[in-house]
Amino acid sequence: MKKDTSKLWILFRSMFALSACTFGGGFVIVSLMKKKYVEELQWLEEDEMLDVTAITQSAPGPLPVNASVIIGYRIAGVIGSLIAILGTILPPMVIISVISLFYEQFRQNPYIATALQVMRAGVAAVIFDVVINLAGNVVKTRRPLYVTMMVSAFVAAYFLDVSAMLVIFACLAIGLADLWMTLAGKKRREGDKTRC
Numbered sequence: 001m002k003k004d005t006s007k008l009w010i011l012f013r014s015m016f017a018l019s020a021c022t023f024g025g026g027f028v029i030v031s032l033m034k035k036k037y038v039e040e041l042q043w044l045e046e047d048e049m050l051d052v053t054a055i056t057q058s059a060p061g062p063l064p065v066n067a068s069v070i071i072g073y074r075i076a077g078v079i080g081s082l083i084a085i086l087g088t089i090l091p092p093m094v095i096i097s098v099i100s101l102f103y104e105q106f107r108q109n110p111y112i113a114t115a116l117q118v119m120r121a122g123v124a125a126v127i128f129d130v131v132i133n134l135a136g137n138v139v140k141t142r143r144p145l146y147v148t149m150m151v152s153a154f155v156a157a158y159f160l161d162v163s164a165m166l167v168i169f170a171c172l173a174i175g176l177a178d179l180w181m182t183l184a185g186k187k188r189r190e191g192d193k194t195r196c
Helices: 002-020 026-040 046-058 063-101 103-108 110-140 144-159 164-195
Strands: none
Touching (some): 002 026, 002 063, 026 046, 026 110, 046 063, 046 110, 046 164, 144 164
């Protein structure tokens, strides 16, 4: 029980720290979650984190909260999800509450305006890092279908201005069709083996 409690405390503390120190939205925190839970703590595999990223982007709601639900559940079940959500939502709630009290002072302060401008550059770099890592993981699968889907999704969203939801649903349909064909082929091969 003590081991479970210490794991929950590490989960809460790490989610709290990531959420408190992350500026730039979901892509940034997912990249930091990968570094924390895959590379540092080794609680998740690289493929699992890639799946978490895909699911959190496809599901409605804030990306960091979606990711914390899945990661928390994977690590410690339902209680892990609740602890991870609490650690993720507390820092923004506190920070936004404080900012709302002093909104006029924050808005007119030139130092804060400069700091926000500088943070944008850092956020862009982290998002670029996430994109490169995710693309690298897709290429590592060596599946032409996945690479083609990745390139097509980028072209559709960036150049053709296709809605992200349409891209997600199209990729989901293609993925389900691929899974169905893979399972049907596996069943056929098993049927051929039993006849021989």
